[in-house]
Amino acid sequence: MSGAPSEQASISDSPRRERGATAITPSRAAFTAILGRDLRAELRTLQSLPAMALFAVTTFVIFRFGLDRTSLSGGLAAGVLWVTVLFAAILGINRLFVAEREEGGFDAIRLAPIDRSALFAAKAAALLAYLLALELVVVPVFAVFFLDSTAALPPLALVLLLADLGLAATGTLISSMAVNSRARDLLAPLVLLPLVVPLSIAATGALEPLLAVGGPGYHRFGAWLATLGLYDLIFLLVGYAVFDFLVED
């Protein structure tokens, strides 16, 4: 028995009604689409985060036995924490655009009527999410391995958030440049590390008094936070300005 034909979309129902019209997809829609795809793919495949976390925890173990110390403070603690996070981040930065390069995602995105800065913003947001997730795991491990008190952790989280933002912006820029090179695994860290020297100075400068013996101090804390914020602003603006050229032919 056949009933009335059900209403369903036909392939002749073209989504574009007006021929010749140029419709640019809103950047927010493009941003959420790309970010959602990246996070979904990472949750499904776990290609970056577990490697980053394992690298960081292993590095803490090496520092603990290499330095033969059960407690760290001041500049040494700040250096151990930041350098470990930075090197672990490089693993994620190297993989940030791999799906786009290997699976043609760059072309698919370049064919879409979107502002390319949405791709930069989405990739930087994805990297920022990876870094924050990484730190949720490794900062408690760092505290267990090296800290006598957890009083410094709340302000430390603020410093790491600002530092992560700058690292995400710089890392996304460098990763997009390096991804089409055969030597991308070498190129990304070699170009990235000099660029993040100011960020590293500011991050460790802000972390040092927080991790001082006797509890957190705030000597020049505001100045270092302002430096971190300025670095973030500069590299977010640079990324916004130049990313379009980086992904073009």
Place this chain on the structure above:
Amino acid sequence: MTEAIELRGLRRDFGDHAALAGIDATLAAGETLVVLGPNGSGKTTLLRILATLLRPSEGEVRVLGARLPAEAWKARGRIGFLGHEPLLYRDLSGRENLRFQARLHGMRGETAEARIGALLATIGMERRAEQRVAELSAGMRQRLAICRCVLHGPELLLLDEPDSNLDAEGRELARELIGPGEGRTRVLVTHDPERALPEADQILRLASK
């Protein structure tokens, strides 16, 4: 008749090698241009220039009225490109890939879902739509790639060997989406002139470099 494509003295170099040189062609809206030529003659390069994915080194290129590369943004979103790669993420399912593409092209909600459902049904992929692309055969990926290519209702189809990896059934189903007719404007790159020439309004033969 409106010109969909106008090429004047198109040239594209890769280093010292000229992949394309002195290409002149025009294609009116609703017509099919078949591009023939041996391997290495620049067929794929030509298609990628028309798709705004490559910049011409010299010459004048207009696609859908937009001068390339300066006005490429006017043409993007109005072109459907089917290249050698399916341009699909392997870790997403077929339906997730099409949803992602739909959002990049500004399609949302029920409109996008209805369009995706109709395309998957037309190409015979409804039952495989939830499988990850990595688990699909090359032929199934090509069917999905064809859905991706026409998802946004492009005015111009750029098709590089669209029958690649398709079986006889797949080729027939694909004709409904990317075949001649319904006023489609198409540039068709092929190594199978016997099949393509009957569909051609114009032919562009590229010589080996």
